[in-house]
Amino acid sequence: MNWSESEYGLIDLGDKHLNGRAKKLLKQFGDTPMESIPGSCQGWTETKAAYRFFENKLLTARKVIKPHRIETLNRIKKHSIVLLIQDTTMLNYSGQKERLLLQMPKAGFGEKLHEAILDGYETAKAWLNWPDTLPTALKVEEDCRNHHAEFILRTFIRYIIIEKATSKIVGRCAFPSFQANWAIPQFGISYFIRKDSQSKGYATEAAHAMAVLAFQTLKARKVEIYVDAENLASCRVPEKLNFKHEYTQKGG
Numbered sequence: 001m002n003w004s005e006s007e008y009g010l011i012d013l014g015d016k017h018l019n020g021r022a023k024k025l026l027k028q029f030g031d032t033p034m035e036s037i038p039g040s041c042q043g044w045t046e047t048k049a050a051y052r053f054f055e056n057k058l059l060t061a062r063k064v065i066k067p068h069r070i071e072t073l074n075r076i077k078k079h080s081i082v083l084l085i086q087d088t089t090m091l092n093y094s095g096q097k098e099r100l101l102l103q104m105p106k107a108g109f110g111e112k113l114h115e116a117i118l119d120g121y122e123t124a125k126a127w128l129n130w131p132d133t134l135p136t137a138l139k140v141e142e143d144c145r146n147h148h149a150e151f152i153l154r155t156f157i158r159y160i161i162i163e164k165a166t167s168k169i170v171g172r173c174a175f176p177s178f179q180a181n182w183a184i185p186q187f188g189i190s191y192f193i194r195k196d197s198q199s200k201g202y203a204t205e206a207a208h209a210m211a212v213l214a215f216q217t218l219k220a221r222k223v224e225i226y227v228d229a230e231n232l233a234s235c236r237v238p239e240k241l242n243f244k245h246e247y248t249q250k251g252g
Contacts, residue, residue, distance in 0.1 A: 002027055010067040014058045021053050022064070029154065034219075036182040037155065054155060061148030062107060100205050102159035102173065106148040109160055110141025112169045120195025127231050128192060154182070161206050163197070170197040173206045175214070179224065186222040187214045191237070198233065204240045211241060 004027035011019050028040045041047040053059065076082050103109070114137040117124075124130060135143075150156040158174040171193040179188025189210045193203050207225065214220040225238040229248060238245075 003030060007071050008067045010070060011063070012066075013056075013063050018053065018056060018058060021049070022059075025050055025053065025153070034182055034185060036180075039183055054150070054153065059149060061145040061152070064149045064152055099164060100170075100202060100209070101162045101164050102206060102209055103162055104148065104151050105144045105158055105160055107141070107145050109144045109169070111137050113144060113160060113172070114140040116169045116171060116194040120198075123195065124192055127228055127234065128190075159206075159210075161191075161193070161202065163202075168197075170194055170202055171206065173210055175210065179226070184222065185214075185218055185220045186224070187218070187220055188224045188226060189214075190226075203234070204237050207237050208241055 004023045008023050008026060011022055013019055013022060025040075028042075029035075032040045037050055038044075038047045041050050105113075114135065117135060117140060121130065121134060125132070147156070147158050151158065156174065156177040157180075158172060160169055161171040161173055162168065163170050171191060173189065173191040175187040176190050179190075180186070187210075189207050191203050191206055191210075193206075211223050214223045223243075224246075225241075225243055227234040227238065229235065
């Protein structure tokens with residue numbers, strides 16, 4: 001029995017074919033952790049099947065993580081002492097007296113993240129291509145659960161930015177999937193900070209944490225930050241982190 005069968009034998013996505021696909025994908029990703037999804041799937045047919053799986057409405061973060069949590073607790077019960085070593089679901093790499101905590105999205109963060117998104121939404125959407133229609137708290141909660149699953153499956157890595165002193169959500173940062181190439185590896189960094197928490201260096205601090213994660217943990221060979229030249233505050237982030245300016249793109 002391979003590890004995906006033993007770890008995810010209890011997975012229940014509401015469909016036996018989805019259960020089998022989940023275990024197959026998890027084994028493929030586990031066997032090739034540094035590959036992209038197409039690289040792990042080794043073929044266009046399997047790659048398309050993987051993306052259809054990700055888009056299935058029966059797939060939720062709670063269902064994906066449940067069997068892993070059960071097996072983890074079973075392993076813990078066998079030991080009198082268990083060391084909880086930091087993994088990449090939370091990042092605490094900040095360089096300014098540890099003001100921030102980067103937290104993997106998951107169920108329960110939707111309401112507070114929704115408040116952060118609405119604070120300065122009109123301004124942010126101009127830079128981030130957000131839709132004109134404001135999201136509901138329910139939609140953001142649903143997104144958090146889906147983003148949790150995407151984080152686990154490595155299709156899109158996002159973190160919620162939390163102010164440690166107040167536990168307030170001040171923004172979000174990510175390695176956007178369309179800028180990631182796991183074969184190199186290479187990543188882009190994106191971020192947004194709510195309006196009432198801007199001009200505090202939080203974007204720089206979060207981007208620095210993401211760069212450390214990329215280079216030290218994910219062994220990236222290149223990390224990029226794309227910014228709009230007219231967004232002067234955002235332009236200062238890569239400058240402060242000593243990123244090299246490679247080019248300016250003109251037009252759309």
